[in-house]
Amino acid sequence: MLEIFASYLKENTILNQEELEEIFSVVVSRKLRKRQYLLQEGEVCGFNCFVAKGCLRNYRIGEDGNEHILRFAVANWWLSDQESYNNDTPSKNNIDALEDSDVLIIKKDKFEKLLQNIPNFKDFIFNLKARSFDASQNRIMSNISDTVEKRYAMFIENYPDIFNRVPLHMIASYLGVSRETLSRVRNHYAKTR
Amino acid sequence: MLEIFASYLKENTILNQEELEEIFSVVVSRKLRKRQYLLQEGEVCGFNCFVAKGCLRNYRIGEDGNEHILRFAVANWWLSDQESYNNDTPSKNNIDALEDSDVLIIKKDKFEKLLQNIPNFKDFIFNLKARSFDASQNRIMSNISDTVEKRYAMFIENYPDIFNRVPLHMIASYLGVSRETLSRVRNHYAKTR
DNA sequence: CGATTCTTTGAAAACAGTCAATCTGTGTGG
DNA sequence: CCACACAGATTGACTGTTTTCAAAGAATCG
Secondary structure (H helix, E strand, O other): OHHHHHHHHHHHOOOOHHHHHHHHHOOEEEEEOOOOEEEOOOOEOOEEEEEEEOEEEEEEEOOOOOEEEEEEEEOOOEEOOHHHHHHOOEOOOEEEEOOOEEEEEEEHHHHHHHHHHOHHHHHHHHHHHHHHHHHHHHHHHHHHHOOHHHHHHHHHHHOHHHHOOOOHHHHHHHHOOOHHHHHHHHHHHHHOO | OHHHHHHHHHHHOOOOHHHHHHHHOOOEEEEEOOOOEEEOOOOEOOEEEEEEEOEEEEEEEOOOOOEEEEEEEEOOOEEOOHHHHHHOOEOOOEEEEOOOEEEEEEEHHHHHHHHHHOHHHHHHHHHHHHHHHHHHHHHHHHHHHOOHHHHHHHHHHHOHHHHOOOOHHHHHHHHOOOHHHHHHHHHHHHHOO
16 A cells, blocks of 8 residues: 555655655555545544545535535545644544545644655645645636536546546535536536537 | 835744845835736736735636636735746736735745745745635635525625725626626625624 | 435426616716 | 716516426446
8 A cells, every 4th residue: 555655756756765764654554445434524634644545535514414525536646624734623524435445644743744854745745735726726717607517527627537436416516516407417518529 | 015015024924134134135016006917818927926005806707708706815915826826837817906006026036035045934935825725625615515695795704805895796706606696695685684 | 136326307496697777976077 | 066988786577507306217236
């Protein structure tokens, strides 16, 4: 399980062996069964999580009682609740596994030490966060300006690996429409090309 | 104009006089007339901008030909196009002034040097970005789960200073609804309390 | 196979967008 | 100071889209 993380870091960073060892030394690997929680509403998210295998989601139960999916994560993606992590506040969200998954956990105190000790790791993580921010700005723009059909098409284009392994009603939840609407939109979408 | 920036930094950071001087030395102040562009679609956003006075917006012309507002900025806020800034790519967005405004500009190369030279400034900026990211995650959640009325109420609550100085149709644009709909929603909103 | 989860479909109701007209307030130039 | 233009806000009628609810049809899994 660690090998996946190791090759991820080797491909995406310029860390030396010693630095890699330091990172590996604070990582805890964990298996999650399908439907198992990694984080539940009300808990403080005191960790960062790297997905080695499987698929997870970060979602919230809204005032309407429905699930609203903020984010999916598959292999080589990071996932946590940043707001809870940053402020040590109870999370408003849940994280659970959509498939049996392997994840690597780094507790907050250890993770912050890594950032302090390894400048290249820090730069890498901040770069990652910057791109994550850009993606969320683009998603906001899409939410306020695009039709459902366009948003669905872009989702397929941007996340083909996610699209073909999570149920349609979850994509609907991610896009912010009802499953019935997405079903209809998608039929129309399939016909018009 | 610099005094506003100076007191902003003194209140929010733990920088010493020498570090402050270094920052001030690379700042360029600029006045913007109402309706004046700071950045136009297609340009590369090679700067960060601190608003000392006035009000700016970051918006995009969508495929539908309409303006869609991604973000407002008033005094003591930073504004730029992060995606364009980070990747040196042409911006898809425009930034312009909604009122006569005073802004402070720091060019990208100088800004990046500041981050390198002044660790406390770097930490401060990254903290800012983290909170900015959290805010955008919350906005996404609101977009996919809340009613227009709720989104409008939250906008007023979160950004009272913006709400009472920009026209309603721009708030509608920010929320992703037509001005007519927001007008109707707001009337209903005013009546039900 | 039976149970569960997921997807589709239909019909009605709620909601939001569009277009056109009107109303309001502001500021400018004569 | 008035008339006028202009930007912004509202309203009505209409159209189109999305939700909701209920039911039924696939697919998957143990």
